[in-house]
Amino acid sequence: MNDVSSERPIRVLVAKAGLDGHDRGAKVVAAGLRDAGFEVIYTGLRQTPEMIVEAALQEDVDCIGLSIHSGAHMTIFPRVHELLAAHAAEGILLTGGGIIPAADVRALEDLGVGRLFGPGTPLAEVSDYIREEVRARRGASSGTGS
Amino acid sequence: MLEAGTLKALAEAVRRGDARALARALTVVENDPAGAADLLRALGTAGGARAHRVGVTGPPGVGKSTLVAALAAAWRLLGKRIGILAVDPTSPFSGGALLGDRIRMGALAGDANVFIRSLASRGAYGGLSAAADDAADVLDAAGFDPVVTETVGVGQAEIEIARAADTTVLVLAPGQGDEIQAMKAGLLEVADILVVNQADRRDADRFVHALEAAFDLRAGPRPPILETIASKGEGVGEVREAIDARLRPDAQEAVGTRRLERARRRIRAEVDRRRAETWWAGRGDVLDAAALGVTAGELTVADAAAEFAEGKERDR
Ligand SMILES: Nc1nc2c(ncn2[C@@H]2O[C@H](COP(=O)(O)OP(=O)(O)OP(=O)(O)O)[C@@H](O)[C@H]2O)c(=O)[nH]1
Ligand SMILES: [Mg+2]
Numbered sequence: 001m002n003d004v005s006s007e008r009p010i011r012v013l014v015a016k017a018g019l020d021g022h023d024r025g026a027k028v029v030a031a032g033l034r035d036a037g038f039e040v041i042y043t044g045l046r047q048t049p050e051m052i053v054e055a056a057l058q059e060d061v062d063c064i065g066l067s068i069h070s071g072a073h074m075t076i077f078p079r080v081h082e083l084l085a086a087h088a089a090e091g092i093l094l095t096g097g098g099i100i101p102a103a104d105v106r107a108l109e110d111l112g113v114g115r116l117f118g119p120g121t122p123l124a125e126v127s128d129y130i131r132e133e134v135r136a137r138r139g140a141s142s143g144t145g146s
Numbered sequence: 147m148l149e150a151g152t153l154k155a156l157a158e159a160v161r162r163g164d165a166r167a168l169a170r171a172l173t174v175v176e177n178d179p180a181g182a183a184d185l186l187r188a189l190g191t192a193g194g195a196r197a198h199r200v201g202v203t204g205p206p207g208v209g210k211s212t213l214v215a216a217l218a219a220a221w222r223l224l225g226k227r228i229g230i231l232a233v234d235p236t237s238p239f240s241g242g243a244l245l246g247d248r249i250r251m252g253a254l255a256g257d258a259n260v261f262i263r264s265l266a267s268r269g270a271y272g273g274l275s276a277a278a279d280d281a282a283d284v285l286d287a288a289g290f291d292p293v294v295t296e297t298v299g300v301g302q303a304e305i306e307i308a309r310a311a312d313t314t315v316l317v318l319a320p321g322q323g324d325e326i327q328a329m330k331a332g333l334l335e336v337a338d339i340l341v342v343n344q345a346d347r348r349d350a351d352r353f354v355h356a357l358e359a360a361f362d363l364r365a366g367p368r369p370p371i372l373e374t375i376a377s378k379g380e381g382v383g384e385v386r387e388a389i390d391a392r393l394r395p396d397a398q399e400a401v402g403t404r405r406l407e408r409a410r411r412r413i414r415a416e417v418d419r420r421r422a423e424t425w426w427a428g429r430g431d432v433l434d435a436a437a438l439g440v441t442a443g444e445l446t447v448a449d450a451a452a453e454f455a456e457g458k459e460r461d462r
Contacts, residue, residue: 034242039264
């Protein structure tokens with residue numbers, strides 16, 4: 001009871017960004033993360049960076065997980081990252097997956113985007129990463145009083 | 147847990163209309179009952195509810211979220227600011243939840259006068275309705291009116307939330323024997339307004355007649371039964387009007403009664419929560435002992451409970 005923040009469920013926004021037409025993969029990830037004990041807000045297809053960040057802020061999530069298969073990762077991830085910064089919300093972990101060339105992964109990680117997962121990554125790996133990273137971030141921000 | 151100064155600053159920011167602060171405040175009421183009490187006091191909601199609290203409930207997949215989004219759009223045309231709470235069940239196995247109501251609400255994105263928050267039911271019966279009521283208070287204090295809560299009308303907790311609203315809208319869809327299901331679950335009784343969505347389906351009229359017949363067998367007034375095609379926005383204006391009509395001077399008494407009931411129930415729940423918290427503190431060992439006694443067949447659950455209730459519990 002005395003340290004509610006450490007046990008409150010981790011909230012993750014899962015969105016399918018970009019214009020390609022199906023979201024089977026994103027749904028599987030969303031269901032998998034639910035089964036790993038997360039509260040997953042799933043927003044569906046064709047989400048713009050503005051929609052994603054607005055929803056993430058309203059839902060007060062710990063993490064945004066983006067599924068991008070349209071090749072637009074080099075525009076969408078930086079834009080979401082930039083919008084989060086503009087709202088002083090860099091504390092939200094930004095991660096995701098898709099078919100992303102290694103060089104782009106490095107470039108995005110240099111920007112401050114979290115780990116990006118290739119197709120076929122076991123869900124346990126993704127959920128372990130999110131859990132550890134969010135716990136570390138919550139721990140780091142609990143001393144600041146905000 | 148938040149400190150008093152932080153809470154006060156948070157409450158002020160919520161009242162100023164800071165969306166980020168509002169989101170944080172909702173996290174507080176969802177996770178920390180003691181913090182929620184302090185926050186609501188700081189928000190100055192003691193004056194009671196101002197916003198019209200609308201509960202939208204019904205079986206899975208009938209189109210509740212689609213209807214809520216369409217209603218919000220209709221209210222936006224009247225210059226209203228709408229708060230939406232979308233409750234979905236927590237998985238009893240993992241403790242996680244998949245909250246998917248926003249999928250149907252994409253058209254409301256980018257409008258600062260609509261605020262949507264998804265809540266997981268987290269299984270706790272009293273806990274869910276307390277958090278949902280508190281969350282509605284916070285949206286109310288932030289100036290949203292109406293505040294609409296969507297729940298799946300299957301569990302008792304969800305029905306309880308729907309009943310707690312000023313106005314309860316029950317959404318059904320033709321087919322699937324929904325009418326029978328609804329009556330079994332006691333759902334029809336909670337409806338102030340009944341919406342038959344998916345009226346584009348062939349069996350819609352037959353379904354409406356079946357519902358009317360079901361109500362004719364009952365005592366008491368029949369709520370308005372309205373047909374919609376929420377995905378096309380058809381009939382939604384009429385539902386919006388029927389909801390708003392509940393606040394007309396000649397109808398207000400019903401809403402006043404609901405608000406009293408809600409306040410009564412919330413006070414009782416809060417008393418129970420506080421008492422349970424203090425009462426069980428320090429009694430864990432005795433409880434363990436009593437549980438051992440029960441599993442060993444030495445006493446019944448009722449006898450063990452009676453010992454506690456009469457203050458005669460003992461270490462065995
Ligand atoms: N044919 C038809 N389909 C509709 C109508 N309204 C909604 N739908 C569709 O019905 C499906 C379910 O809609 P939702 O709004 O998600 O239903 P819901 O009741 O909120 O679902 P849960 O929250 O999962 O219980 C979606 O595919 C909608 O597009 C309608 O009037 N006619
Ligand atoms: Mg829904």
